[in-house]
Amino acid sequence: MKKHNFSAGPCILPPEVLTGAAQAVHDFEGMGLSLIEISHRDKKFVAVMDEAMSLSLELMGLGEDYAALFLQGGASLQFAMIPYNLMSATNGHAAYLETGVWATNARKEAEAFGKVTVVASSKDSNFNHIPKDFTIPSGVDYFHCTSNNTIFGTQMHAFPKTDARMVCDMSSDIFSRSQDFASFDLIYAGAQKNMGPAGVTFVAVKKDILGKNGRKIPTMLDYTTHIKGESMFNTPPVFSVYTTLLNLRWLKNNGGISWVEARNEAKATLLYNEIDRNPLFRGSAMPEDRSRMNACFLLNDESAHQSVFDSLWKEAGVVGINGHRSVGGYRASMYNALPLESVQVLVDCMKELERRS
Amino acid sequence: MKKHNFSAGPCILPPEVLTGAAQAVHDFEGMGLSLIEISHRDKKFVAVMDEAMSLSLELMGLGEDYAALFLQGGASLQFAMIPYNLMSATNGHAAYLETGVWATNARKEAEAFGKVTVVASSKDSNFNHIPKDFTIPSGVDYFHCTSNNTIFGTQMHAFPKTDARMVCDMSSDIFSRSQDFASFDLIYAGAQKNMGPAGVTFVAVKKDILGKNGRKIPTMLDYTTHIKGESMFNTPPVFSVYTTLLNLRWLKNNGGISWVEARNEAKATLLYNEIDRNPLFRGSAMPEDRSRMNACFLLNDESAHQSVFDSLWKEAGVVGINGHRSVGGYRASMYNALPLESVQVLVDCMKELERRS
Incomplete structure (x- = not known):
């Protein structure tokens, strides 16, 4: 039976990307060798890395003043690399917007490097909304925010205008919607949502902001190391980079970010309309801050309906919709590769539950 | 035509490992989903990580006083994580043995953290041997060495006895030979030689040496973070860990390290015997320090023989034997998965060159 994969990450990838990745593990471009047993300095892999770097910038509409890097360590290592x-090094000061668990982890890591001002936090309401009424102190080294909060199902639909350098963790919504990417100085994302498999971390950084903070940086944590090394200072995560490239090509060939944005909006509208219409369910995030990537919702009467609903969606082939333990209920992640059909299957289960109760 | 893959890394993996990895990208253990689109918290992947951790320690004969970790960032990130x-934090002092480019990079990184004594270096002879006559200063925090030097084709066949903590970069010969692994306090290795594909870094660390140096460590660079997180503090490089597990199973099922050691010795003996016998060739490393993993050799008369020899091995399906630019000539890497048959094909090319000249 076909699975409808709503996993929060690692998550669904397009079937043709999975087929291409498996094929390359068998034999890479007719070399008679697997992708994973050739040198990363082979011209065929250098071409993969070059295309991944240029295509990611092209899809975001970023120019040569940015560098695209495919690193390791996940967003969590970026939490340290950014400060x-x-x-x-002297009187360091950064501003952080606290909209979820990952935003908090990023902020905590920065505190080891200098002064951190939390401009606003929605922690007291279990991160069910994005704070909007805040001021970024003047003179900070940078402002950091998290564009989409996977666990809580919230998303920033607008970003503050500020003179400060803008740093954004887009791990769970990068390449999902049209944005003025050039308004950010540094964008980063663990790949395992909309980009590719786990094991690679994407960074797009405006080159002229680097090398100015007077800090001695370990070689591997210095973005300039990786820019000079063209993202191959040391052996890159070959399989994850190649599979990410297949996924970026899939996005481009289908029409780019504007195409996927319309598709994502249709999926989110379908599901949120049902959450709001169906008297058995309610959403957990404030409506104006709802994420188009992760819809978090709850049964109004769990004891009456949970076991039937769980049977319904499991029988329909739905997987990965259990909510995070800190929110409970359900979380339907609708990343780029998820087809509208899968959301319809889930909505049909919700309607069927209503019909039976 | 069958390829004989002598790449220095990423390198050859056993055919059944490649088949298993490609299959898992199609469908992982009958789930109806790819390995790379499921949550790393799924019980099927948690079982993969648990087995990878326990099997790696088992193969090395290490007990519960060690933790096995599958991290990201390559050996190059370990160069910073170790210091x-x-x-x-106060009066830090470490001793480094300098046997090649990677050993030098490791040493340089440590110098940002405290005093570093280079106990010996073979740099002046282009790293063609392993220095043996050196003294490790008393009271150092640790002694660091590199067991095998891929670029120069040298390998440590003995390790110093010292009271200092022993730290060893085994990136290019781990799991290739019987060793008293318990004599080391920390062993690390980029996976892309004898372990698995690029994108994962193995660390085996004696747990009681950690948390004692009085240094504030960024979360992701702190080994204790990853021990507490059972190597899943954040999303691990799922594909690379799984493929590494397939390779560790292959090693165990065939007889473990003692089995592969005999196989590796047979391959190295076959090739070095030909290098020494054939008047057209010479080895570049001192014979007593020759690596069983990477044999570096040169033509005595390149202008007379290079083009014919290159045609011979290319026609025979040999790939990946060009030497590193800092040594020149040829480098035949004979990692665990390389069959004896491939070495015989290369030796036959060397004999054929002699016959024709």
């Missing part, structure tokens, strides 16, 4: 590279 | 975790 290492951007917070001044 | 961060092991060099004392």
